[in-house]
Amino acid sequence: MKKITSIHNAYIKELQKIKDKSRERKKTQRFIIEGKREISLAIKGNYEFDTILFVEEIISEKEILTLFNKNVNKIVISKEVYQKLAYRDSTEGIIAVTKSKEFSLEDIHFKNKNPLILIAESIEKPGNVGALLRTADAANLEAVFIADPKSDLYNANIIRSSMGCVFTNKIAVATSAEIITFLQKNNIPIYAATLQNSNEYHKENYTKASAIVVGTEATGLTEQWRNAATQNINIPMQGQIDSMNVSVSAAIIIFEAKRQRGFKF
Structure with a gap:
């Protein structure tokens, strides 16, 4: 040897x-x-x-x-x-x-008619990308879409911070425009986490096909996603700040959707 x-x-x-x-x-x-x-x-x-x-x-x-x-x-x-x-x-x-594998939208096919999807737009910190992938794995989501990525998913920090969940999730990487077109073509409602023109997240119904979209902590989601959304949603804050870590926010919304779908805690 x-x-x-x-x-x-x-x-x-x-x-x-x-x-x-x-x-x-x-x-x-x-x-x-x-x-x-x-x-x-x-x-x-x-x-x-x-x-x-x-x-x-x-x-x-x-x-x-x-x-x-x-x-x-x-x-x-x-x-x-x-x-x-x-x-x-x-x-x-x-x-x-x-x-390496190609993370192509063309390879995404859903086993059921009501998929629950997480979309992350332009997340800059590899650690946050990894945490989002861990959350997606924990919730057994049908897919994770990375829109307009800032780093490639084979970055060592993403692999480490995801604890290997980059390999267990069904993932696609594409532009925001391409992902929005995919969702509209497949009749999947878009729930965009943003403060603008939004409703409290727990008041929405996620039992049907749903795509939950999160953006950067610094600037939030772009106008492209806010305009494309079926409904903008927010997490009510009780303290002095108006946002949380993106992976924490995603987890709160995702597990509310799982609760509505009958997930037993």
Whole structure:
């Protein structure tokens, strides 16, 4: 089995670029997953793996084979090389070089007539994107649409903050205009979380097909979404501020929709 111990190895330098730079991920159609839990979820999401790198002192080849079949390409690396490629401080000793998927609207098909969808417009912080994906997974939503994205979903921080839920959700990435057209074509009402011309969120009926749209904390949703909305909605505030973290706001509305649909708390 091949072994790499130098951080100056050409392949390791190539992987560093893939880890750090979105354009390299797009060019190579590869990204890096770190950690057993995240890799396990990518396996459930039917991702294809290019290479597995692991530290023998931390994780054995036998453990590797419980995750992957015998034919997967494996490389033993030193702890120094692992630390160069790892994003987290915690050490599990395994990294997967993984083939990217296209997050296309054309691949979105619903199993039922009343899908519940989360749409996030131009969310800038990867941590917030990851938290939204965790919420979507927790609520078992039919899909998550990322409108006018500010970062690619294979960003290491999104993978980490989503706890691997980027691999478990049905996701599409597109422009706001494309997503609005998709929703209108499929007769899915739009509920836009915004203060302007809005109704309190709990007064709406989400038992039919519903798309819940959230925007950035700084500027909120754009006029495009406010105008396209079937109904603008807000979460009443009792303190001094007029907004919450976007993932918290999304969770409140989503679980109200789940409650209306018969979800047992």
